[in-house]
Amino acid sequence: MAVRLRLTRFGKKRQPYYRVVASDSTSPRDGKFIEIIGHYAPRSEPSEVSIDNEKAVKWLLNGAKPSERVEKLLQISGALDEFKKAKAERG
Template sequence: MAVRIRLARRGRKKQPFYRIVVADSEAPRDGKFLDIVGTYDPMQDPAVVTIDNEKLTNWIQKGAKPTETVESLIKKHGAAAAA
Protein backbone atom coordinates (compact mmCIF):
# COMPACT_ATOMS: atom_id res chain seq x y z
CA MET A 1 0.00 0.00 0.00
CA ALA A 2 1.58 3.27 -1.17
CA VAL A 3 0.67 6.09 1.21
CA ARG A 4 0.44 9.69 -0.01
CA ILE A 5 -0.04 13.02 1.74
CA ARG A 6 -2.51 14.91 -0.43
CA LEU A 7 -5.44 17.32 -0.56
CA ALA A 8 -9.06 16.26 -0.04
CA ARG A 9 -11.59 18.86 -1.12
CA ARG A 10 -14.33 20.13 1.20
CA GLY A 11 -16.49 23.24 1.08
CA ARG A 12 -19.11 24.28 -1.45
CA LYS A 13 -19.27 25.00 -5.13
CA LYS A 14 -16.92 27.91 -5.94
CA GLN A 15 -15.75 27.99 -2.30
CA PRO A 16 -13.08 25.30 -1.94
CA PHE A 17 -11.55 24.28 1.36
CA TYR A 18 -9.02 21.47 1.56
CA ARG A 19 -7.88 19.03 4.21
CA ILE A 20 -4.30 17.81 4.01
CA VAL A 21 -4.75 14.08 4.55
CA VAL A 22 -2.72 10.88 4.59
CA ALA A 23 -4.38 8.30 2.33
CA ASP A 24 -3.73 5.21 0.26
CA SER A 25 -2.69 6.33 -3.23
CA GLU A 26 -5.48 4.26 -4.81
CA ALA A 27 -8.28 5.73 -2.64
CA PRO A 28 -10.56 8.36 -4.26
CA ARG A 29 -9.67 12.03 -3.72
CA ASP A 30 -12.44 12.64 -1.20
CA GLY A 31 -12.66 9.04 -0.01
CA LYS A 32 -11.23 7.08 2.87
CA PHE A 33 -8.12 8.47 4.54
CA LEU A 34 -5.84 7.46 7.42
CA ASP A 35 -5.23 10.79 9.17
CA ILE A 36 -5.79 14.56 8.87
CA VAL A 37 -2.47 16.41 8.96
CA GLY A 38 -3.67 19.96 8.28
CA THR A 39 -5.89 22.31 6.27
CA TYR A 40 -5.56 24.70 3.34
CA ASP A 41 -7.99 27.58 2.70
CA PRO A 42 -7.25 29.28 -0.66
CA MET A 43 -10.24 31.65 -0.30
CA GLN A 44 -8.53 33.75 2.40
CA ASP A 45 -6.22 36.59 1.41
CA PRO A 46 -3.46 35.45 1.81
CA ALA A 47 -4.26 31.73 1.69
CA VAL A 48 -4.22 30.07 5.12
CA VAL A 49 -2.28 26.83 5.65
CA THR A 50 -2.26 25.01 8.99
CA ILE A 51 -0.11 21.91 9.42
CA ASP A 52 0.47 19.71 12.47
CA ASN A 53 4.25 19.36 12.18
CA GLU A 54 4.40 16.44 14.61
CA LYS A 55 1.90 14.34 12.62
CA LEU A 56 3.52 15.34 9.31
CA THR A 57 6.99 14.33 10.49
CA ASN A 58 5.66 11.05 11.85
CA TRP A 59 3.98 10.08 8.55
CA ILE A 60 6.98 11.10 6.43
CA GLN A 61 9.23 8.95 8.64
CA LYS A 62 6.83 6.05 8.06
CA GLY A 63 7.29 6.45 4.30
CA ALA A 64 4.36 8.63 3.19
CA LYS A 65 5.21 10.79 0.18
CA PRO A 66 3.60 14.23 -0.30
CA THR A 67 2.16 15.19 -3.69
CA GLU A 68 3.74 18.13 -5.55
CA THR A 69 1.02 20.52 -4.40
CA VAL A 70 1.28 19.49 -0.76
CA GLU A 71 5.06 19.65 -0.93
CA SER A 72 4.88 23.26 -2.14
CA LEU A 73 2.41 24.10 0.64
CA ILE A 74 4.76 22.55 3.21
CA LYS A 75 7.67 24.64 1.91
CA LYS A 76 5.61 27.85 1.90
CA HIS A 77 4.32 27.11 5.40
CA GLY A 78 7.88 26.49 6.58
CA ALA A 79 7.18 23.10 8.12
CA ALA A 80 10.29 21.47 9.52
CA ALA A 81 9.39 18.07 8.04
CA ALA A 82 9.75 19.08 4.38
CA ALA A 83 11.82 16.15 3.15
Template sequence: MALRIRLSRAGAKKRPFYRIVVADSRSPRDGRYIERLGTYNPMVAKDNESRVILKQERINYWLSQGAKPSDRVARFLGEANMITLPERSEQTKQHLPRPKTLE
Protein backbone atom coordinates (compact mmCIF):
# COMPACT_ATOMS: atom_id res chain seq x y z
CA MET A 1 0.00 0.00 0.00
CA ALA A 2 1.58 3.29 -1.14
CA LEU A 3 0.84 6.04 1.34
CA ARG A 4 0.63 9.72 0.46
CA ILE A 5 0.30 12.78 2.65
CA ARG A 6 -1.97 15.02 0.61
CA LEU A 7 -4.81 17.53 0.65
CA SER A 8 -8.46 16.51 0.83
CA ARG A 9 -10.95 19.23 -0.14
CA ALA A 10 -13.81 20.22 2.12
CA GLY A 11 -15.90 23.35 2.54
CA ALA A 12 -18.60 24.89 0.40
CA LYS A 13 -18.63 25.90 -3.23
CA LYS A 14 -16.07 28.69 -3.82
CA ARG A 15 -15.07 28.51 -0.12
CA PRO A 16 -12.42 25.78 -0.09
CA PHE A 17 -10.98 24.27 3.05
CA TYR A 18 -8.47 21.44 2.95
CA ARG A 19 -7.59 18.66 5.36
CA ILE A 20 -4.03 17.37 5.32
CA VAL A 21 -4.46 13.60 5.44
CA VAL A 22 -2.49 10.40 5.01
CA ALA A 23 -4.25 8.11 2.56
CA ASP A 24 -3.65 5.27 0.17
CA SER A 25 -2.48 6.77 -3.12
CA ARG A 26 -5.17 4.86 -5.03
CA SER A 27 -8.11 6.27 -3.04
CA PRO A 28 -10.06 9.28 -4.38
CA ARG A 29 -9.02 12.81 -3.40
CA ASP A 30 -11.94 13.32 -1.01
CA GLY A 31 -12.38 9.64 -0.21
CA ARG A 32 -11.37 7.47 2.69
CA TYR A 33 -8.21 8.39 4.56
CA ILE A 34 -6.23 6.81 7.37
CA GLU A 35 -5.58 9.81 9.61
CA ARG A 36 -6.03 13.58 9.54
CA LEU A 37 -2.72 15.36 10.10
CA GLY A 38 -3.69 19.02 9.86
CA THR A 39 -5.64 21.66 7.98
CA TYR A 40 -5.08 24.31 5.32
CA ASN A 41 -7.43 27.27 4.87
CA PRO A 42 -6.51 29.31 1.76
CA MET A 43 -9.21 31.90 2.52
CA VAL A 44 -7.26 33.24 5.53
CA ALA A 45 -4.49 35.85 5.17
CA LYS A 46 -1.04 34.42 4.44
CA ASP A 47 0.48 35.73 7.68
CA ASN A 48 -2.28 34.23 9.87
CA GLU A 49 -1.16 31.30 12.06
CA SER A 50 -4.37 29.35 11.44
CA ARG A 51 -3.78 29.20 7.66
CA VAL A 52 -1.75 25.96 7.94
CA ILE A 53 -2.02 23.77 11.04
CA LEU A 54 0.19 20.67 11.24
CA LYS A 55 0.41 17.80 13.75
CA GLN A 56 4.19 17.51 13.62
CA GLU A 57 4.54 14.35 15.72
CA ARG A 58 2.13 12.37 13.59
CA ILE A 59 3.57 13.69 10.33
CA ASN A 60 7.05 12.61 11.41
CA TYR A 61 5.65 9.18 12.28
CA TRP A 62 4.04 8.71 8.86
CA LEU A 63 7.14 9.99 7.06
CA SER A 64 9.17 7.38 8.96
CA GLN A 65 6.67 4.73 7.81
CA GLY A 66 7.36 5.62 4.17
CA ALA A 67 4.51 8.01 3.34
CA LYS A 68 5.43 10.49 0.61
CA PRO A 69 4.06 14.06 0.69
CA SER A 70 2.40 15.61 -2.34
CA ASP A 71 4.05 18.67 -3.91
CA ARG A 72 1.91 21.21 -2.05
CA VAL A 73 2.17 19.40 1.30
CA ALA A 74 5.94 19.06 0.83
CA ARG A 75 6.10 22.84 0.46
CA PHE A 76 4.11 23.27 3.71
CA LEU A 77 6.43 20.85 5.51
CA GLY A 78 9.48 22.61 4.12
CA GLU A 79 8.24 25.98 5.37
CA ALA A 80 7.72 24.40 8.80
CA ASN A 81 11.33 23.06 8.71
CA MET A 82 10.15 19.45 8.96
CA ILE A 83 11.79 18.39 5.69
CA THR A 84 14.11 20.07 3.24
CA LEU A 85 12.23 22.51 1.04
CA PRO A 86 11.74 20.97 -2.40
CA GLU A 87 13.36 22.88 -5.25
CA ARG A 88 11.17 24.58 -7.77
CA SER A 89 11.95 23.61 -11.32
CA GLU A 90 13.21 26.25 -13.71
CA GLN A 91 10.67 27.67 -16.13
CA THR A 92 11.18 26.71 -19.74
CA LYS A 93 10.85 28.96 -22.77
CA GLN A 94 7.20 27.94 -23.03
CA HIS A 95 6.21 30.31 -20.22
CA LEU A 96 7.41 33.35 -22.20
CA PRO A 97 4.92 35.17 -24.45
CA ARG A 98 5.33 34.65 -28.16
CA PRO A 99 6.89 37.47 -30.20
CA LYS A 100 3.62 38.13 -32.01
CA THR A 101 1.93 38.80 -28.66
CA LEU A 102 4.56 41.37 -27.70
CA GLU A 103 3.83 43.54 -30.77
Protein backbone atom coordinates (compact mmCIF):
# COMPACT_ATOMS: atom_id res chain seq x y z
CA MET A 1 0.00 0.00 0.00
CA ALA A 2 1.51 3.31 -1.11
CA VAL A 3 0.69 6.18 1.24
CA ARG A 4 0.28 9.78 0.06
CA LEU A 5 0.08 12.96 2.09
CA ARG A 6 -2.59 15.04 0.38
CA LEU A 7 -5.49 17.45 0.81
CA THR A 8 -9.15 16.51 1.26
CA ARG A 9 -11.74 19.23 0.65
CA PHE A 10 -14.32 20.40 3.16
CA GLY A 11 -16.44 23.53 3.43
CA LYS A 12 -19.23 25.11 1.44
CA LYS A 13 -19.39 26.12 -2.20
CA ARG A 14 -16.69 28.67 -2.98
CA GLN A 15 -15.45 28.45 0.63
CA PRO A 16 -12.96 25.60 0.64
CA TYR A 17 -11.28 24.30 3.75
CA TYR A 18 -8.80 21.43 3.51
CA ARG A 19 -7.48 18.71 5.78
CA VAL A 20 -3.97 17.40 5.26
CA VAL A 21 -4.28 13.62 5.52
CA ALA A 22 -2.28 10.43 5.07
CA SER A 23 -4.23 8.13 2.76
CA ASP A 24 -3.83 5.21 0.39
CA SER A 25 -2.79 6.50 -3.03
CA THR A 26 -5.64 4.63 -4.74
CA SER A 27 -8.45 6.03 -2.57
CA PRO A 28 -10.51 8.97 -3.90
CA ARG A 29 -9.68 12.56 -2.90
CA ASP A 30 -12.45 12.85 -0.30
CA GLY A 31 -12.55 9.12 0.51
CA LYS A 32 -11.09 7.08 3.34
CA PHE A 33 -7.92 8.28 5.00
CA ILE A 34 -5.56 6.83 7.58
CA GLU A 35 -4.78 9.87 9.73
CA ILE A 36 -5.37 13.63 9.83
CA ILE A 37 -2.09 15.51 9.94
CA GLY A 38 -3.27 19.11 9.76
CA HIS A 39 -5.53 21.79 8.29
CA TYR A 40 -5.26 24.42 5.55
CA ALA A 41 -7.62 27.38 5.11
CA PRO A 42 -6.63 29.24 1.92
CA ARG A 43 -9.43 31.85 2.04
CA SER A 44 -8.54 33.40 5.38
CA GLU A 45 -6.25 36.43 5.20
CA PRO A 46 -3.41 35.43 5.54
CA SER A 47 -4.01 31.78 4.68
CA GLU A 48 -3.96 29.51 7.73
CA VAL A 49 -1.69 26.44 7.83
CA SER A 50 -1.71 24.14 10.85
CA ILE A 51 0.29 20.92 10.56
CA ASP A 52 1.38 18.47 13.27
CA ASN A 53 5.05 18.25 12.31
CA GLU A 54 5.65 15.17 14.46
CA LYS A 55 3.01 13.14 12.60
CA ALA A 56 4.14 14.46 9.21
CA VAL A 57 7.79 13.51 9.84
CA LYS A 58 6.71 10.06 11.06
CA TRP A 59 4.81 9.43 7.80
CA LEU A 60 7.61 10.80 5.62
CA LEU A 61 10.17 8.57 7.38
CA ASN A 62 7.89 5.58 6.72
CA GLY A 63 7.89 6.30 2.97
CA ALA A 64 4.81 8.46 2.40
CA LYS A 65 4.99 10.75 -0.64
CA PRO A 66 3.51 14.26 -0.34
CA SER A 67 1.53 15.85 -3.17
CA GLU A 68 2.98 19.04 -4.69
CA ARG A 69 0.72 21.34 -2.66
CA VAL A 70 1.26 19.45 0.59
CA GLU A 71 5.02 19.55 0.04
CA LYS A 72 4.81 23.37 -0.09
CA LEU A 73 2.68 23.42 3.07
CA LEU A 74 5.17 21.14 4.85
CA GLN A 75 7.94 23.51 3.83
CA ILE A 76 6.01 26.46 5.30
CA SER A 77 5.36 24.62 8.58
CA GLY A 78 8.99 23.45 8.90
CA ALA A 79 8.17 19.73 8.79
CA LEU A 80 10.27 19.18 5.67
CA ASP A 81 13.38 20.55 7.42
CA GLU A 82 12.72 18.30 10.43
CA PHE A 83 12.34 15.33 8.05
CA LYS A 84 15.67 16.07 6.35
CA LYS A 85 17.41 16.30 9.75
CA ALA A 86 15.86 13.04 10.95
CA LYS A 87 16.77 11.30 7.69
CA ALA A 88 20.39 12.51 7.97
CA GLU A 89 20.59 11.25 11.57
CA ARG A 90 19.28 7.83 10.53
CA GLY A 91 22.04 7.54 7.99
